[in-house]
Amino acid sequence: QVQLVQSGAEVRKTGASVKTSCKASGYTFTSYYMHWVRQAPGQGLEWMGVINPNTGSISYAQKLQGRVSMTRDTSTSTVYMELSRLRSEDTAIYYCARSLETGIGTTPFDYWGQGTLVTVSS
Amino acid sequence: EIVLTQSPGTLSLSPGERATLSCRASQSVSSRFLAWYHQKPGQAPRLLIYGTSSRATGIPVRFSGSGSGTDFTLTISRLEPEDFAVYYCQQYGTSPLTFGRGTRLDIK
Numbered sequence: 001q002v003q004l005v006q007s008g009a010e011v012r013k014t015g016a017s018v019k020t021s022c023k024a025s026g027y028t029f030t031s032y033y034m035h036w037v038r039q040a041p042g043q044g045l046e047w048m049g050v051i052n053p054n055t056g057s058i059s060y061a062q063k064l065q066g067r068v069s070m071t072r073d074t075s076t077s078t079v080y081m082e083l084s085r086l087r088s089e090d091t092a093i094y095y096c097a098r099s100l101e102t103g104i105g106t107t108p109f110d111y112w113g114q115g116t117l118v119t120v121s122s
Numbered sequence: 123e124i125v126l127t128q129s130p131g132t133l134s135l136s137p138g139e140r141a142t143l144s145c146r147a148s149q150s151v152s153s154r155f156l157a158w159y160h161q162k163p164g165q166a167p168r169l170l171i172y173g174t175s176s177r178a179t180g181i182p183v184r185f186s187g188s189g190s191g192t193d194f195t196l197t198i199s200r201l202e203p204e205d206f207a208v209y210y211c212q213q214y215g216t217s218p219l220t221f222g223r224g225t226r227l228d229i230k
Contacts, residue, residue, distance in 0.1 A: 047219040110178060
């Protein structure tokens with residue numbers, strides 16, 4: 001069965017960076033785009049960007065351009081999201097989420113990781 | 123970016139009642155690219171409806187979606203206890219992909 005297992009909670013100081021992971025299993029990793037979505041405490045959902053695990057091509061939300069980086073390791077079926085120059089408003093649960101359909105990014109998300117809580121404090 | 127406005131913010135209903143949730147877009151969204159999710163406390167969102175009206179795998183027939191252009195609706199025909207959650211609409215046709223701010227469906 002499809003599973004997305006994310007790394008554990010992180011605590012960082014303002015200005016630092018954090019890198020979280022999402023390990024996929026149960027399907028062909030390179031066939032489905034992977035998105036990152038975050039959710040601040042008690043708030044709604046914010047799309048951060050998407051990576052094509054096959055080619056490595058990426059599209060980021062403009063709001064996060066320059067601070068976010070998404071990569072993948074096809075040998076371990078893992079995608080990574082790194083966020084730099086952290087601010088208190090980056091405190092959130094970070095989810096990876098798989099595209100519903102193969103080969104394209106403009107689909108909804110059918111499988112989600114359990115989320116990684118990132119806490120940023122001064 | 124396409125802003126999605128959901129209404130009402132909170133909806134209080136009883137099990138067995140019908141729920142109607144609205145999602146209005148700031149510009150036209152192709153019906154191919156509108157989805158609905160719900161999220162329960164402590165859990166990740168779950169896909170309910172995509173392409174405006176297609177149910178995702180395993181979603182009961184009491185969930186239905188409709189709409190076009192800038193106005194979309196999620197209907198739950200007869201509420202079950204497990205349906206009380208926060209509901210989000212999403213457009214995924216134009217970058218950045220965006221979500222509405224959610225409708226909280228509470229037990230009355």
